[in-house]
Amino acid sequence: MSEPARPSRRRLLAGLAALAIARPAVAISVAETCGRPGAGGLSAVACRRGIWFGSAVASSDLADPAYAALVAAQCALLTPTWEMKWKPLRPGPDSFDFAACDRLAGFARQHGMALRGHTLIWHMEMPVWLLQSLSPASWEGLLERHMQTVIGRYRRLVSSWDVVNEAVEPEHGRDDGLRDSPWLRVAGPDYVVAAYKLAGRFAPEARLVYNDYGCEHEAEWTRRRRRAVLRLLERLRKADAPVHALGLQSHLRVGDAFDAAAFGRFLGEVRDLGLVPMVTEFDLRADRVRGADEKDRKTAALAKAYLDTVLAAGCDTVVCWGLSDDKSWRAAEEPDDRPLPFDRQLAAKPLYQALEDALSRSAS
Numbered sequence: 001m002s003e004p005a006r007p008s009r010r011r012l013l014a015g016l017a018a019l020a021i022a023r024p025a026v027a028i029s030v031a032e033t034c035g036r037p038g039a040g041g042l043s044a045v046a047c048r049r050g051i052w053f054g055s056a057v058a059s060s061d062l063a064d065p066a067y068a069a070l071v072a073a074q075c076a077l078l079t080p081t082w083e084m085k086w087k088p089l090r091p092g093p094d095s096f097d098f099a100a101c102d103r104l105a106g107f108a109r110q111h112g113m114a115l116r117g118h119t120l121i122w123h124m125e126m127p128v129w130l131l132q133s134l135s136p137a138s139w140e141g142l143l144e145r146h147m148q149t150v151i152g153r154y155r156r157l158v159s160s161w162d163v164v165n166e167a168v169e170p171e172h173g174r175d176d177g178l179r180d181s182p183w184l185r186v187a188g189p190d191y192v193v194a195a196y197k198l199a200g201r202f203a204p205e206a207r208l209v210y211n212d213y214g215c216e217h218e219a220e221w222t223r224r225r226r227r228a229v230l231r232l233l234e235r236l237r238k239a240d241a242p243v244h245a246l247g248l249q250s251h252l253r254v255g256d257a258f259d260a261a262a263f264g265r266f267l268g269e270v271r272d273l274g275l276v277p278m279v280t281e282f283d284l285r286a287d288r289v290r291g292a293d294e295k296d297r298k299t300a301a302l303a304k305a306y307l308d309t310v311l312a313a314g315c316d317t318v319v320c321w322g323l324s325d326d327k328s329w330r331a332a333e334e335p336d337d338r339p340l341p342f343d344r345q346l347a348a349k350p351l352y353q354a355l356e357d358a359l360s361r362s363a364s
Ligand code: 9MR
Pocket: 081, 082, 085, 125, 165, 249, 281, 329
């Protein structure tokens, strides 16, 4: 793999990109969601700083009234964990099933919240019919129809779209660091450029996000991922593709190295490209730590160090990947872990306090 571009070239590109790409007019603003009735907790703290706070939610989670009330109080923004992926939305080539996603969207609307659109392209959750019908001749038409229909339906509610999710995988050995995905195989590496241009056509007022994992901690493999992400973002900028933010999934793990200065430098390079960093899937594993109190202490400390760093770099959105520990995507494998701000009884934990401290002191 070749070396990344020097920052000076990035700064130059950033200047050009800022001229070439107009900021989107906002579909729904954080201020609108902050005035919703019953707003409280972390979203209220974040709102005072003009920051979105929210959570990933599955429509089935909302069947529990206590959890639904917690979500309504705490969140200004919801990300569907599952409902907006191709597999649930697209039972067949000519059909769309919006039932589950509409339930979530209805909840968001009822409570005056916004949605994050997750996700228009991903190498996972692709229905079998899609995998079978993707070809060099068909992919763009398939994508265009999907984006036009899905974006069109939720346009007024969605403040930001994860247009492409997890397109980078340096371990796949390509010079450009891109993942060897079904989309790349049929469309070539510029499928990412085409995706952002298409999304920009259908959602000119939304923030368009590139979302990925594995950039947050300090290790050889994360440094490789950071370089690949920066290369991809540069590629998008050079091609005049509208991309406005980097979504850092932020699935952190206690015990993995975190270097605020090095991570801050990476975020500086992201900013130099004219992009805002966002925290899109925040949770913290403490599987190597024994005992609930010790897990909570270490989890809160890492969360605070991490959030202080991203918020200082202009991050304006923090989304947890669930609010209570039982809703974590890892809950079945690690039932004793405590990765989210509330415990199974919906009581706030030290992680909640860390989020509140970071959000209330952030300067953005
Ligand atoms: O939490 C999500 C889980 O419920 C789904 O089954 C899974 C597959 O669709 O996706 C999980 O969410 C992932 C997200 O979409 C992308 N980043 C990693 C998340 C955790 O795996």
